[in-house]
Amino acid sequence: MTGALDVAKTALLVFFVAILQVTILGSIDVAGGAPDLVLVTLVAVALLRGPIFGAVAGFYAGLLVDTATLETLGLTSLVLTLAGYWIGRYGETTGRDRIQAPVLSVLVITVLYAVGGYVLRFVLGDAVSARLVLVESLLPGIIFNCLLAVPVYALCRRLLHPVEAFDRSREVRLLG
């Protein structure tokens, strides 16, 4: 029951975050960069709920963004699915219970998301500038996203039940 409730909450959260990102946050341009609330929220969800939740949330968020912006369907989904899965795995293994995990994850995934997006579009034949994407807009993007990481993670933690409660205890048990 709690799981179903969390799925519904996550679906609603991701929906409104995607709308907010596409409509408002995407237009912000400070020093060439913009915050990516969808990515930050996905990282928080994946850290709290694991790789399956992260991958599905990433796929769903990508579909919403691609639909709202009339972009190539599946492009954002592909990158966000991989991001959600990878952060979910990090969250239930190395990053487990580490206080710096949200900020560190957001930092790494912002860089990987930019690189992944660049490679995908390059392969698809789009005219993209590596200097612009990987140098000029990346640093402000990282700063924006890292600033959002802690409040967004705290909000998601209040909304969703962390996965420890039912799954993580199967991996390693603390005795004594």
Next chain:
Amino acid sequence: MIDVGSRKGAGQRERNGFPRLERAPLTRTSSRGNAMVRRRLVAGVLVVLSLMLITIYFRESPAGGLHNLQSAGATVLRPFQVGAERVARPFRDVYSYFSGLVGAKSENARLRSEVVELRQLLIQSETARRENQRLRELLRYRAPSVYPGDYRPLAAAVIGHPQTQFEQEIVISAGSGAGVAVNAPVVNGDGLIGRVTDVTSGTAKVVLLTDQSSAVSALDIAPESGAAGLVQPARPGDASLLLNRVGKDERVAPGDRVVTEGSQRGELPSFYPRGIPIGVVTFVGQNDTDLYKSIQIKPYVDFGSLDSVVVLVPRRANR
């Protein structure tokens, strides 16, 4: 670090007051394995599904099933986007107000001198317009579509902004239901923004002039110039434009104004009517090896802060 694998190590930690870590019983191993298989399967299926979507989307025509599905999805999302845009607008206005105060004094002085210059130009162009009209009547000249007279302006809010630096596109809140068609020119009060490339019933995608795929036939309207060329983006993500294919014998100078040429020659007529302002020439150069001049243009439109646009819908069938 806690040694999970070594019993001896775990025992030592217990003696030192740390909790002892124990491997999960063997009965759990299979469930862990199942969980691992399940999560890899889910991620794999989603990745394959994404790749399938990309492939189908690329291969099918704009009237294909996946495009129609996306169009229906965009129609469902549109009210939410419009609502969010309306909520954000007051905040955006406040931000624009305060950011506009920075440098307002110098801008005021520049605009005052521009007003004097434009007033003189207005008198000259009004005289020329009357003469032009009289000569056309004498020659019974049938003009191509003229901006803005032959077009119905359709105002629309920008409800989708570029999500990455790769995209130079926006989504607007008017679609085929309001008369918007593919290739319709899109402008604002400052000048040319781009053209419609994709339409759903309630939304449309507009490719900006700064997109690498954009190319607009344009004209330098300085009285001593009249040079025609092709306006293209300077480089990905850069707001400046280039006026290409202008011969070295043409006279172009910084400060010249560039507008759409609205060329109707050949098999590929321009999508844009004649006379839409594009920008002002900021740099002119040439070297011995190039066939053409190197001309840089600063567009009139600020592509970074678009919140509303005007789509030009033809009043009559022109093409």
